[in-house]
Amino acid sequence: MPTPQIDLRSDTVTHPTDAMRAAMATAPVGDDVFGDDPTVNALEARAAHLLGKEAGLFVTSGTMGNLVSLMAHLPRGHEAIAGATTHTVMDEAGGHAVVVGATIRNLAERPDGTMDLDEIADAWRDPQDLHEPITGLIVLENTHAHTGGRPLSLAYTEQVAKIAHDRGVPLHVDGARFFNATTALGLTPRELAAPADTVTFCLSKGLSAPIGSLVVGDKAFIARARRARKLLGGGMRQVGVLAAAGLVALSDGPDGTISRLADDHANARLLAEGLARLDGVRSPGGIAQPEGELLDPTRAVTNFVLFRVTRDRSAFLAAMEARGVLLVPYAHGSIRAVTHLGVTPAEVERVVAAAAESLRVTA
């Protein structure tokens, strides 16, 4: 029998657990556009409660969550401030421009995923100057993908929120991997969400649900976001069959998938340590860790490992695939490996052995 593949391309490759499938099969449903789906209502309430906000909204994806948040926060001609490499800026097909009619002021991030606080304050537009857009939002990404899944601290989030709130502007957190951040920081979701006005988080990444994201915030914001979701064609009907999996993910007890994220983090560290010992593995470059250094495994604090090889990258990735390990090319010539539910420490050892062999055959 062929050895099964180890798929480290993303935590989005996770499949629903047996408990999720069972809950999906028996979920009570209704027409969610009428507000009649009890399972969706329960999921939205659970998300809001967990993050300490008034209300929640179930959306199809993280991209839709960020988009409806921007639509609800920003009138046309307004501007958000965000890190230059964030998903909102780079990977959402320009939705802020195409749909919202907003610009984004991109600021460089530092190796820990933060933007300089003075630069954020300096990026503010002059609302009296009719040449300029109007600054209307700050967006943070937590965890921050391009720096290798770095969690942004509570203190930093509070400092950014203060800059925003002193100027009468809200803070939105793209928390696609928000629970990876809370796990790594040892905080409750409520604590880390407290400084933010609104948060998006994903069910379909490390939490292993098959689909969906949640947006949370105050009731007035969620009402606007709900309208924006409808505009985008995201009003869904008996969608409790999907929300049921999310409710399992967010549940306390053995079927919930938040508390097990710590295993993914331990496996990512194990992988980074194994890779760092190999001749031919280097730091990822870009903003994560300057190019040309030895890989620093202590940078792997959530479920991402970014690295570079001193070989042709495509040849190395093909050699890994031939050995049953899937990875993806990432920014600045780097490679990304993401740990998730179903990846065991034994498989991490297999990945390191495959990397040693792949480096040898591509030398």
Ligand SMILES: Cc1ncc(COP(=O)(O)O)c(C=O)c1O
């Ligand atoms: C930081 C971040 N934000 C948002 C998203 C968008 O999520 P989705 O793929 O569900 O649209 C992703 C997806 O990988 C992400 O990494």
